[in-house]
Amino acid sequence: MGHEPRVWDFQQGSESMRNLLGGKGANLAEMTRLLGGSLIPPGFTITTEACVEYLREGNSMPDGLADEIDAALSRLESGPGRTFGDPSGPLLLSVRSGGRVSMPGMMDTVLNLGLNDASVHGLAQLSGNERFAWDCYRRLVQMFANVVRGVPGELLEAEIDSVKATTGLALDSELDITALKALVDRFKHLCEGAPGGAFPQDPREQLAQSIEAVFASWTGARAIEYRRINHIPDDWGTAVNIQQMVFGNLGEMSGSGVAFSRDEVTGAPEPSGDFLANAQGEDVVSGVRNTRPLSELAAWLPHAHFELMSSLRALEEHFGDMQDVEFTIENGRLYLLQTRTAKRPAQASIRFASNAVDEGLLTQAQALMTLVPSQLDALLHPQLSRPITPDEILTRGVAASPGAAAGEIVFSAHAAVAASAEGRDVILVRRHTEADDIAGFHAARGILTSTGGKASHAALVARGMGRPCVCGAAGLEVDAEARELRVSATGAVLHEGEMITLDGTAGIVTTAQIPLSEPELSLQFERILGWADEVRSLGVRANADTPEDAKRARRLGAEGIGLCRTEHMFMAADRQPLMRAVILAGDMDERHAALEDLLPLQQSDFAGLFEEMRGLPITIRLLDPPLHEFLRDPSQLELELAGSGDLSGDRADALRQELDRTIALQEANPMLGTRGVRLGLLHPEIYETQVRAICRAALSVSSQGELPHFEIMIPLVAYEDELRLSREAATAIGLEEGLRAGSDFRIGTMIELPRACVTADLIAKDADFFSFGTNDLTQTTLGFSRDDVEGTILDRYLELKVLDRSPFETLDVPGVGALITMAAERGRSTNPSLTLGICGEHGGDPESITFFHDAGLDYVSCSPFRVPVARVAAAQAALADGRH
Numbered sequence: 001m002g003h004e005p006r007v008w009d010f011q012q013g014s015e016s017m018r019n020l021l022g023g024k025g026a027n028l029a030e031m032t033r034l035l036g037g038s039l040i041p042p043g044f045t046i047t048t049e050a051c052v053e054y055l056r057e058g059n060s061m062p063d064g065l066a067d068e069i070d071a072a073l074s075r076l077e078s079g080p081g082r083t084f085g086d087p088s089g090p091l092l093l094s095v096r097s098g099g100r101v102s103m104p105g106m107m108d109t110v111l112n113l114g115l116n117d118a119s120v121h122g123l124a125q126l127s128g129n130e131r132f133a134w135d136c137y138r139r140l141v142q143m144f145a146n147v148v149r150g151v152p153g154e155l156l157e158a159e160i161d162s163v164k165a166t167t168g169l170a171l172d173s174e175l176d177i178t179a180l181k182a183l184v185d186r187f188k189h190l191c192e193g194a195p196g197g198a199f200p201q202d203p204r205e206q207l208a209q210s211i212e213a214v215f216a217s218w219t220g221a222r223a224i225e226y227r228r229i230n231h232i233p234d235d236w237g238t239a240v241n242i243q244q245m246v247f248g249n250l251g252e253m254s255g256s257g258v259a260f261s262r263d264e265v266t267g268a269p270e271p272s273g274d275f276l277a278n279a280q281g282e283d284v285v286s287g288v289r290n291t292r293p294l295s296e297l298a299a300w301l302p303h304a305h306f307e308l309m310s311s312l313r314a315l316e317e318h319f320g321d322m323q324d325v326e327f328t329i330e331n332g333r334l335y336l337l338q339t340r341t342a343k344r345p346a347q348a349s350i351r352f353a354s355n356a357v358d359e360g361l362l363t364q365a366q367a368l369m370t371l372v373p374s375q376l377d378a379l380l381h382p383q384l385s386r387p388i389t390p391d392e393i394l395t396r397g398v399a400a401s402p403g404a405a406a407g408e409i410v411f412s413a414h415a416a417v418a419a420s421a422e423g424r425d426v427i428l429v430r431r432h433t434e435a436d437d438i439a440g441f442h443a444a445r446g447i448l449t450s451t452g453g454k455a456s457h458a459a460l461v462a463r464g465m466g467r468p469c470v471c472g473a474a475g476l477e478v479d480a481e482a483r484e485l486r487v488s489a490t491g492a493v494l495h496e497g498e499m500i501t502l503d504g505t506a507g508i509v510t511t512a513q514i515p516l517s518e519p520e521l522s523l524q525f526e527r528i529l530g531w532a533d534e535v536r537s538l539g540v541r542a543n544a545d546t547p548e549d550a551k552r553a554r555r556l557g558a559e560g561i562g563l564c565r566t567e568h569m570f571m572a573a574d575r576q577p578l579m580r581a582v583i584l585a586g587d588m589d590e591r592h593a594a595l596e597d598l599l600p601l602q603q604s605d606f607a608g609l610f611e612e613m614r615g616l617p618i619t620i621r622l623l624d625p626p627l628h629e630f631l632r633d634p635s636q637l638e639l640e641l642a643g644s645g646d647l648s649g650d651r652a653d654a655l656r657q658e659l660d661r662t663i664a665l666q667e668a669n670p671m672l673g674t675r676g677v678r679l680g681l682l683h684p685e686i687y688e689t690q691v692r693a694i695c696r697a698a699l700s701v702s703s704q705g706e707l708p709h710f711e712i713m714i715p716l717v718a719y720e721d722e723l724r725l726s727r728e729a730a731t732a733i734g735l736e737e738g739l740r741a742g743s744d745f746r747i748g749t750m751i752e753l754p755r756a757c758v759t760a761d762l763i764a765k766d767a768d769f770f771s772f773g774t775n776d777l778t779q780t781t782l783g784f785s786r787d788d789v790e791g792t793i794l795d796r797y798l799e800l801k802v803l804d805r806s807p808f809e810t811l812d813v814p815g816v817g818a819l820i821t822m823a824a825e826r827g828r829s830t831n832p833s834l835t836l837g838i839c840g841e842h843g844g845d846p847e848s849i850t851f852f853h854d855a856g857l858d859y860v861s862c863s864p865f866r867v868p869v870a871r872v873a874a875a876q877a878a879l880a881d882g883r884h
Helices: 015-035 048-056 065-078 119-127 130-148 153-167 177-192 203-217 221-230 281-286 294-300 302-319 346-358 364-369 373-380 413-421 435-443 457-465 523-535 547-555 566-570 576-584 588-612 634-642 649-665 677-682 684-702 720-736 754-758 760-766 774-782 793-799 813-830 846-854 864-880
Strands: 007-009 043-046 093-099 109-113 238-244 255-260 272-277 323-330 333-341 393-396 398-401 404-410 426-430 446-449 469-471 476-479 484-487 493-495 499-503 508-510 539-543 561-565 617-621 709-714 745-751 769-772 835-838 859-862
Touching: 007 015, 007 065, 015 043, 015 048, 015 093, 015 238, 015 302, 015 333, 043 065, 048 203, 048 238, 065 203, 065 238, 093 203, 109 130, 109 203, 109 281, 119 130, 130 153, 130 177, 130 203, 153 177, 203 238, 221 435, 255 281, 255 294, 255 302, 272 281, 272 294, 281 323, 294 302, 302 323, 302 333, 346 364, 346 373, 346 523, 364 523, 364 864, 373 846, 373 864, 398 457, 404 413, 404 446, 413 426, 413 435, 426 435, 426 499, 435 457, 446 457, 446 499, 457 469, 469 499, 523 864, 539 547, 539 864, 547 588, 547 864, 561 566, 561 859, 566 588, 576 588, 576 649, 588 617, 588 684, 634 649, 677 684, 677 720, 684 709, 684 720, 684 745, 709 720, 709 769, 720 745, 720 760, 745 754, 745 760, 754 760, 754 774, 754 813, 760 769, 760 813, 769 813, 774 813, 813 835, 813 846, 846 864, 859 864
Parallel strands: 404 426, 426 446, 446 469, 539 561, 539 859, 561 617, 617 709, 709 745, 745 769, 769 835, 835 859
Antiparallel strands: 007 043, 043 238, 093 109, 093 238, 255 272, 255 323, 323 333, 393 508, 398 469, 404 499, 476 484, 484 493, 499 508
16 A cells, blocks of 8 residues: 555554544544443544645545545444445444544534435334434434534524424424424535535445545634644644444433543542433533533443443543543443543642542652643632622522633623733623634633533633633523523623623622632642652742732742842832933932932832842842833823923923933834943943842841842843943942852843853853843844734734744744753853853743753743742653653
């Protein structure tokens, strides 16, 4: 054949073939090996490489693939003794997608392939249940119309609602044979009006078109959006899993469900999940029907429940992680259709990791690797500051994803995205969500649905994204067209734009405006962070400008302050006039007088930081931003002057002088103008005052104990002499205050310009440390102004695949990363004791942290709330490189 097989039977594959077989296919193969063929319906997987080839060839099936599929199908037919397409006793198949990583709800499924106008009668005779046969046929044509022909799901559901309304029925499961036949005809009619034409009666054609539809779904809008949000490469492709059908809709001894090996919301060591009697799996995950809790399965079908619990334990032990298992019960017999690592919120991840070590299931290192560091951020975000009282409860639903959120009601993903772009907090409210809503999930603060359960699309995606979610709020009627939310119990009506609050942990919705509060780290989280600290080699500091920030950072485990931005100390309304006086001073005497007013304020600020961070290093960056940021807008001054008739002559003259001086200080490109070290060399008295305030603060605190470990950072250095001159000046001030540079304090620089990276060996001769300012280094390396390109150029670049993510969120390793590596190597070539850190936004990004670990940096510094995330990410980087 000249190529590797593109079709693999389940019994041929293994977990190690995930990249080739996709996560679902690899796990089905592993389940077959582990649990045997009796629990796993047989089937085969078409590889991800076949998908990539299909897309590369312009959506054309690769040569020879059809023959491989036919051969696998023949092997599959030999098992049950039924033939695909046999009108008297057809073998029916499911077609499901399966990427390398789980993308829940993002891609497509078609069930009951093989039925047509003739074989539906054969299935009725074979099963002895005519309603079952027509229900299967209805589902096939419905899914085929949606997935393969592109008929919107809303149109198909509207047809079902219409038939139910006509017959006075409430549930899909109550539809009789006549109604089901009518729906088949209606769905066929919708197919005929869609691109691709009529529903095919040839089962082989059904299969071929469904496979192509799954391949093509990899490039669908919702899959692209999900990959963008979750940083999944576009060139991976999806596998296709073909599996023999088993039927949960065969009667009252049949059903389908989703089971989690542990509680997927809390992580408690008790299995949980949802199921529906007389239903197929799509009924459970779609959220269109309210489900029953897994605990009720024990009373309904105890043998199937026992077998399912045993399987969950075996799978969790084998895969070493919480499992999410889809199952079907056909006439009392259990079948498992897939397993995957369970998507769960941060609370559940922490509890599982801690419990798994106590149970001997995992080592501490293995438990750490089950965590998703970026997800842990959700533990550090607001919760309700008090419980919702009974009289405040609007309605209850399923507690689908924990945490609290408040915002304006919106009824569409589009509205959520638009509102988020305007800076408004919103709650996405839907009857049930669909895969196309993914952008709305990302934009919303929380999700509310009136139908569905813990395994619904809304719940699954919300947990994966860390969004609070309440599902199955049956007491609410969602009218998206009218943009109204009606409360059944009271008749109250809420409109789009009104505020609601969700408690996703308790499953409660309220209109009460309850303040949100900061959470505390749980004992289990503290324990796991302790494990992380034992293995990581990368230090973790915090960016903090106030004693409050410093206190929070230390509480969250920061090992010091990696960046104190002194300009933030001047931004308060009562401080800006003082700094403005420094800048606008007409002569040196005026400037020194203004600086004397600022010195005790700065000294007090620094003393507060030193008090909070006793015993830990504190890196203080001298003034950096452009001077115009402290000045008033010239147009505002002109307006004041224009209306200055009522002002005294002295006041008018002062305004005119301020305007003239402000205009004189305007720069065409202030971000690359008079800022950083340039400001310190042009106006040395400013940096001298700051250094004096730092030294005096340190001495005042040391009178009560040890001298603080402080470092003075000179920003925006490009030339080695800039740092040399600045160091000499700071050293002289330190000596005047009784402190010596190098022993009592250290002096270093922020590396944020490409020239500084290239000449790092020269700059390092006068530096005790480098701290990479990756925000500006990214801007100056790429030539991007962050404020200008985000939301405009970046969006288009992401759409065109020029970039796969924003370089301001995750480090641009080939460009900016190469400069950091160069600077680290060259700096240490002339100064082996040089300390290397990073204090840009990337210091809290887990993927970037892996790079910083590999590059040999000593520490990262990030916002206080991201310190725990960085601690775990640094530990995972150490474990992944194999040197621990």
